[in-house]
Amino acid sequence: MQLTWYDSNSWLIEMAGKRILLDPWLVGPLVFGNLGWLIKGVKKTTYPIPENIDLILLSQGLEDHAHPETLKLIDRNIPVVASPNAAKVVKALGYTQVTTLDHHQSYTLANSLEIKAVPGSPIGPQLIENGYILKELETGYSLYYEPHGYHSPSLKQDAPIDVVLTPVVGITFFGVIPFLKGQKKALELCQWLQPQYILQTAAGNDTSFEGLLTSILQPEGTLEAFRPLLTENNLSTQVLELKPGEPFTPQLQQRAVTIA
Structure with a gap:
């Protein structure tokens, strides 16, 4: 397994010999519904579209997960797996x-990698987007991704999971209403899944935001504050924020198999 973070929620996941591009926003600004005055994201670094992509994986149909400007630059013949809302975007x-x-x-991709959709982030009162569990069928190594910190209790049946990509540092409106759920939910998730690694996703140091909403968004927690929480709860999970654009290979240990 090799992972490359492109800041925000954009990842290149290499598992089972396949290259999966997840929620890519790699070029141009991020604007929701042409409302740049409300919030606009700009990446300090423009990342090239990775080569030899086997699959595009989209968790949501919103622009920060199905970024139109980026998707227009990618070969339209590459297979896409998407939430129902994101599928509408790429079909259009x-x-x-x-x-x-x-x-x-x-x-199942090439009989070697299973991708399972699980309940993820609520977008409005009646729409719940996708999280994903990716599993190598030969090794059993697994990865879970949910970009806003909304984790379904149904995940417990898939435990343990080796690597988790989710917010550890949360974001709130006015310090009260969660936009990205952080420390508390990340700790609960680690208790459920017993991951070997939890990697911070969502906006990082390579992305800046402007617009009206930025004045009411506040960070919640830090990676440094999260580490002792893991220790206090007897969890050996390593928590990391990767440097954007640099590949990372987690040193995974095979899990012991328990026979009932």
Whole structure:
């Protein structure tokens, strides 16, 4: 397994010999619904589109996960696995091989990597987007991704999971209303899944935001404050924030198999 973070929620995941581009925002600004005055994200670094992509994986249809400007630069013939909302976005852009996954449905890539959709972030009162569990069928190594810190209790049945990509540092409106859930939910998730690594996702140091909303967004917690919480709860999970653009290979240990 090798992971490359491109800041925000954009990742290149290499598992089972396949290259999966997850929620790519690599070029241009991030604007929601042409409302740049409300909030606009700019990356200090423009990242090239990775080569030899086997699959694009999209968790949400919003612009920070299905970024139109980036998706327009990618070969439309690359297969896409997406939430129902994200599938609408890529189909409108002309992608030709789109598989929609509802919660608890699975897709198998080249008989070597299983991708399972799980309930993720609520977007409005009636829409819950996707999180994903990726599992190498030969080794059993697994990865879980949810970009806003909303974790379904149904995940417990998939434990343990080796690597988790989710917010550790949260973001709130006015310091009260969570936008990205952080420390408390990340700790609960680690208790459920017993991961070997938890890696911070969502906006990092390479992204700056401007607009009206930025004045009411406040960070919640730090990685440094989270580490002792793991120790206090007898968890050996390593927590990291990667440097954008630099590949990382987690040193994973095979799990002991318990026979009932």
